[in-house]
Amino acid sequence: MAPSAISNSPPPSVSNGGSLASYRGYDSVHWYVGNAKQAATYYITRMGFKRVAYRGLETGCRSICSHVVRNGNITFILTSPLRSQSQIDRFTPEEQETLREIHAHLEQHGDAVKDVAFEVDDVDAVFSAATRNGAKVVSAPQLLEDKDGCVKVATIQTYGQTTHTLIERGGYRGAFLPGYRAETGPEDPVAKYLPDVQLKRIDHCVGNQDWNEMDKVCEYYEKALGFHRFWSVDDSQICTEFSALKSIVMSSPNDIVKMPINEPAKGKKQSQIEEYVDFYNGAGVQHIALMTDDIIRDITNLKARGVEFIKVPETYYTDMKARLKKSSLVLKEDFEVIKSLDILIDFDEGGLPPSALHQASAC
Numbered sequence: 001m002a003p004s005a006i007s008n009s010p011p012p013s014v015s016n017g018g019s020l021a022s023y024r025g026y027d028s029v030h031w032y033v034g035n036a037k038q039a040a041t042y043y044i045t046r047m048g049f050k051r052v053a054y055r056g057l058e059t060g061c062r063s064i065c066s067h068v069v070r071n072g073n074i075t076f077i078l079t080s081p082l083r084s085q086s087q088i089d090r091f092t093p094e095e096q097e098t099l100r101e102i103h104a105h106l107e108q109h110g111d112a113v114k115d116v117a118f119e120v121d122d123v124d125a126v127f128s129a130a131t132r133n134g135a136k137v138v139s140a141p142q143l144l145e146d147k148d149g150c151v152k153v154a155t156i157q158t159y160g161q162t163t164h165t166l167i168e169r170g171g172y173r174g175a176f177l178p179g180y181r182a183e184t185g186p187e188d189p190v191a192k193y194l195p196d197v198q199l200k201r202i203d204h205c206v207g208n209q210d211w212n213e214m215d216k217v218c219e220y221y222e223k224a225l226g227f228h229r230f231w232s233v234d235d236s237q238i239c240t241e242f243s244a245l246k247s248i249v250m251s252s253p254n255d256i257v258k259m260p261i262n263e264p265a266k267g268k269k270q271s272q273i274e275e276y277v278d279f280y281n282g283a284g285v286q287h288i289a290l291m292t293d294d295i296i297r298d299i300t301n302l303k304a305r306g307v308e309f310i311k312v313p314e315t316y317y318t319d320m321k322a323r324l325k326k327s328s329l330v331l332k333e334d335f336e337v338i339k340s341l342d343i344l345i346d347f348d349e350g351g352l353p354p355s356a357l358h359q360a361s362a363c
Contacts (some may be wrong), residue, residue, distance in 0.1 A: 023118055023120055024119040025119055025201065025257060026073075026074075026117070026118060026205070027075065027118060027165070027169075028075040028076065028077055029075070029076050029077070029115070029117070029205070029285075030115035030116075030165075031076060031077065031078050031111065031112065031113055031114065032079055032080075032106055032114045034106060034110075035080055036079055036080035037065070039067075039078045039111065040069050040076075043071075043076060043078075044069060045188065045305065045306075046302070046307050047071065047197055047199075048071055048196060048198075048199070048302075049069035049070060049071040049074075050069065050071065050187070051067070051068075051069055051183040051185070051188075052069060052070045052175055053174075053176035053177070053180035053181065053182055054180060054181055055179055056082070059179070059180070062082065063081070063082055063083055063095040063098065064081055064095075064099065065079070065080055066078065066079040066080075066180070068175075068176050068180060068183075071290075072198065072201060073202075074199055074290055079114075081102045081103055083099060085099065085100065105161060108161070108282065109282070109284060112285070113162065113284065113285035113288075114162065115155070115164065116162065116165075116285065117164065117165040118167070120166050121168065122168060123152045123153065123154050123167070124141055126225070127140070127154040129226065130224040133224045134223055134224055135156040135157070135225075137154075137156060137157075138163050141154040144179065146179070148174035149170065149174065150170070150178070151168065151170070151172050152168040152170075153167050156224070158207070158221075159209060159220075160283035161282065162284055194304070195304050197298050197302055198298060199290050199292055200290075200291040200292055200293060201290075202288060202291070203289040203290065204249070204258040204259065205259055205260075205287075206262060206285065206286045206287050207261050207262070207283065208263075208276045208280070208284065208285075208286040209261060209262065209277070209283045210277050211263060212263065214246055214248060214262065217283075218248050218261050221250040221259065226252070227250040228250070229248055229251075230250065230251035230255065230258060244264075244266065245264060245265050245273045246264075246265050247263075273286075295343060296333060296337060296338070296341065296343070300341065303341070309341075312339075312342045312343075312344065317335075320345055324345075324347075329347055331345070
């Protein structure tokens, strides 16, 4: 892998007020999918997620259904429409708008991420700073309440049709959000036959952009959300003979939320980023990186559960072995085990963080 280039740009000045220290991390990722129950079952059986909450017919919601699954602190919401567009007249204007949005998103992108939510200390402060600095409002701050307490939420637009919901949970005691019921039934019966997968949290969430859009998107994160440029590479560092890309990692002021922003670069053939934008039909979330404290254990168990991973070419490990030999660093894990599991390795003066890519939408 190419060496990293650390950006020297400092965090922004405290012009955004209280927003700079407000980010607590990723709250959840919301997917629009054709069959929410089936999609949830994939994450449960293949990746060791657990059912957490549900919204649908049984909770009084007759237009859409949502299944919420979780592994560690990683929470996915999987939402599907329950009615076709020809039937939406029977619903309230708000429900009609939601149904139209989901159907349009599925038509343009297929199963995909719609929203990446951040948990914050103060929704009003972050939202106010964002709107003062050019953020497009999707929904203003509002309180959601039930018997377990209240949650404040607001949503702003980001690249493409993707949004960011800001969530202030306070002392909310429910399983997920007001409007959802807790899923307290027995564990999936197949779980006892499968090895455990102990994921921790979302490490980063990558957004792919079309040509010459990366800098504009990064500037938006700087101005609207108070993020700063944490890390960057150009096409001289991430490239092959045929494909290249540029990337800037945008990070919250406390560096707890990282959002890499990619764009294509010129090569002999179509860039992988350009290919994504072409297939996805616009800018969007390309992959979600999930943190683990034992990648060998969890990749081994994910493979045993049937998760497919991208096959890493032999030449990668030949080159990596030579790089490691030249460096002063010692790889604690067995190199052959890493190779057999298709785990990637990168290193700088800070150490050796291994990673792996798998073929589903999250990696």
